[in-house]
Amino acid sequence: MNSEVEKIQVFNTLTGKKEDFVPVSGKTVKIYACGPTVYDSSHLGHARKEIVWDTVQRYLRFVGYDVVYVRNITDVDDKIINRARERGIGPDKLAREYTFAFWEDMHALNVQAPDFEPRATEFIAQMISFVEGLIKAGHAYQAGGDVYFDVGSFNDYGKLGKKNLDELMVGAREQVVAQEELQKLKKNAVDFALWKSADKDELGWQSPWGYGRPGWHLECSTMVKHILGETIDIHSGGEDLVFPHHENEIAQSEALHKHPLARYWLHNGFIQVSQEKMAKSLGNFKTIKDLLREYEPDAIRLFVLQTHYRNPIDFSPESLAAVKSGLQRLVRAAHLNDGLELKGAAGKDILAAAEKFKAEFRQAMNNDFNTAIAISHLYQIADQISALKDKESAARQVLIDVLLEHAAVLGLTLLDNRKNLKDEQKEKLVGILLEMRQKAKADKDFERADAIRKQLTDIGIAVMDTPQGATWETI
RNA sequence: GGCGGCAUAGCCAAGUGGUAAGGCAGAGGUCUGCAAAACCUUUAUCCCCCAGUUCGAAUCUGGGUGCCGCCUCCA
Numbered sequence: 001m002n003s004e005v006e007k008i009q010v011f012n013t014l015t016g017k018k019e020d021f022v023p024v025s026g027k028t029v030k031i032y033a034c035g036p037t038v039y040d041s042s043h044l045g046h047a048r049k050e051i052v053w054d055t056v057q058r059y060l061r062f063v064g065y066d067v068v069y070v071r072n073i074t075d076v077d078d079k080i081i082n083r084a085r086e087r088g089i090g091p092d093k094l095a096r097e098y099t100f101a102f103w104e105d106m107h108a109l110n111v112q113a114p115d116f117e118p119r120a121t122e123f124i125a126q127m128i129s130f131v132e133g134l135i136k137a138g139h140a141y142q143a144g145g146d147v148y149f150d151v152g153s154f155n156d157y158g159k160l161g162k163k164n165l166d167e168l169m170v171g172a173r174e175q176v177v178a179q180e181e182l183q184k185l186k187k188n189a190v191d192f193a194l195w196k197s198a199d200k201d202e203l204g205w206q207s208p209w210g211y212g213r214p215g216w217h218l219e220c221s222t223m224v225k226h227i228l229g230e231t232i233d234i235h236s237g238g239e240d241l242v243f244p245h246h247e248n249e250i251a252q253s254e255a256l257h258k259h260p261l262a263r264y265w266l267h268n269g270f271i272q273v274s275q276e277k278m279a280k281s282l283g284n285f286k287t288i289k290d291l292l293r294e295y296e297p298d299a300i301r302l303f304v305l306q307t308h309y310r311n312p313i314d315f316s317p318e319s320l321a322a323v324k325s326g327l328q329r330l331v332r333a334a335h336l337n338d339g340l341e342l343k344g345a346a347g348k349d350i351l352a353a354a355e356k357f358k359a360e361f362r363q364a365m366n367n368d369f370n371t372a373i374a375i376s377h378l379y380q381i382a383d384q385i386s387a388l389k390d391k392e393s394a395a396r397q398v399l400i401d402v403l404l405e406h407a408a409v410l411g412l413t414l415l416d417n418r419k420n421l422k423d424e425q426k427e428k429l430v431g432i433l434l435e436m437r438q439k440a441k442a443d444k445d446f447e448r449a450d451a452i453r454k455q456l457t458d459i460g461i462a463v464m465d466t467p468q469g470a471t472w473e474t475i
Numbered sequence: 476g477g478c479g480g481c482a483u484a485g486c487c488a489a490g491u492g493g494u495a496a497g498g499c500a501g502a503g504g505u506c507u508g509c510a511a512a513a514c515c516u517u518u519a520u521c522c523c524c525c526a527g528u529u530c531g532a533a534u535c536u537g538g539g540u541g542c543c544g545c546c547u548c549c550a
Contacts, residue, residue, distance in 0.1 A: 162545095
């Protein structure tokens with residue numbers, strides 16, 4: 001970090017304002033990002049969330065903070081249990097399967113591994129003591145084999161999601177009335193489960209209240225506490241988590257610890273499809289694996305980051321395809337010096353341009369991580385690179401280096417894939433050669449036909465003539 | 476119904492009081508045997524509508540219209 005601390009501003013959902021970012025303790029930044037529930041394939045919406053917060057933690061490290069980035073994996077949940085039952089396998093096996101699939105997707109998208117990646121099932125014991133603490137403090141109560149958080153005992157309830165407790169009660173009461181059993185158990189309709197009893201043959205753990213499972217919100221509060229501490233700097237997630245998930249985390253943690261769970265609550269906007277949110281429940285999603293078949297990881301990241309993280313993105317194949325051309329310009333500029341010896345030297349003007357670019361890039365990112373502006377500066381530096389001649393390659397290299405360094409902060413590799421062939425292209429290519437050879441044979445130009453065959457053999461492709469025409473295989 | 480957010484060129488998208496970034500597509504040009512790629516130039520008198528505050532507003536205020544999200548699982 002420079003001698004002076006980078007002045008970063010972030011939009012805090014808690015206050016609804018952009019605020020100066022000041023970590024709890026100096027250069028250390030503790031971030032907890034709500035991770036996936038592993039019961040199905042990840043889609044573009046999940047990709048956005050991971051790309052956005054990956055970029056944030058990359059940038060904070062880039063400007064010199066010591067970041068501890070934690071992203072959990074929710075591997076115990078009703079959705080997992082139901083899906084596993086449908087498939088006739090154990091919930092733990094299903095969770096493992098989709099955990100690996102998630103890791104594959106994240107790796108492909110150049111999303112860095114977090115410093116810690118706790119799974120809920122690893123923290124059952126800590127969750128149980130967390131609940132015991134809440135009961136002891138009078139913020140939770142046992143009802144049958146369940147334990148509920150007593151929302152009425154926590155004054156600040158609703159401060160994140162901007163909810164009015166009285167109004168919540170009305171809505172919640174209607175739902176609870178529909179479930180008679182709950183009505184009997186809960187003191188208050190809005191109270192949420194910290195621990196839920198389960199049947200013996202279901203996924204569960206022994207607890208002071210009997211056999212059961214933790215409630216969803218509990219895991220995050222517990223893992224934050226045990227891995228990062230009682231107050232962290234940034235807690236992030238998709239905007240749908242604001243209420244009730246993060247609201248409930250705040251209630252649990254702050255009721256127990258009596259001080260803030262996180263200083264800054266950051267939330268990313270959603271991907272929409274035809275003006276509707278992309279969601280598994282709507283069945284209108286594109287999985288990351290689908291997209292990766294068609295688009296490079298850099299293109300997907302560029303697509304996501306060209307919109308500010310809090311704004312919605314309306315997805316269409318056209319809009320994603322449109323970034324491909326732009327990406328090519330950056331890639332081309334980044335590789336203009338490939339295979340060239342560096343000539344000349346970078347003059348003052350070049351060094352000044354590099355410094356100007358660095359400052360502008362940071363200025364953009366310091367303003368609530370405005371990646372859209374940051375990207376526009378990448379294009380500007382790419383134009384400057386392209387404008388330099390080969391004989392000024394040393395000067396050009398200075399700018400290429402800063403381009404690559406800053407593109408990497410956004411997780412863009414700018415790898416040169418321009419000459420990479422797809423499998424189908426390779427097959428067609430051989431087909432074209434065989435067609436040309438066939439034409440030569442038909443013209444009785446056997447010298448030419450044999451030359452084509454030999455050159456193919458030399459690169460490891462054997463050509464075999466058959467009564468049905470030529471075929472080939474690799475040697 | 477309550478709360479929150481968004482509306483900027485053909486499309487995507489920045490811009491929170493000082494006179495419209497950037498990308499895609501389009502147009503013209505350089506280059507080329509012809510192309511393609513690349514590069515250069517160019518493309519919103521105007522920011523959903525109405526009223527107001529101000530010397531000055533896309534940016535602030537009030538009203539309206541449309542859309543989205545949350546309030547239940549959801550990134």
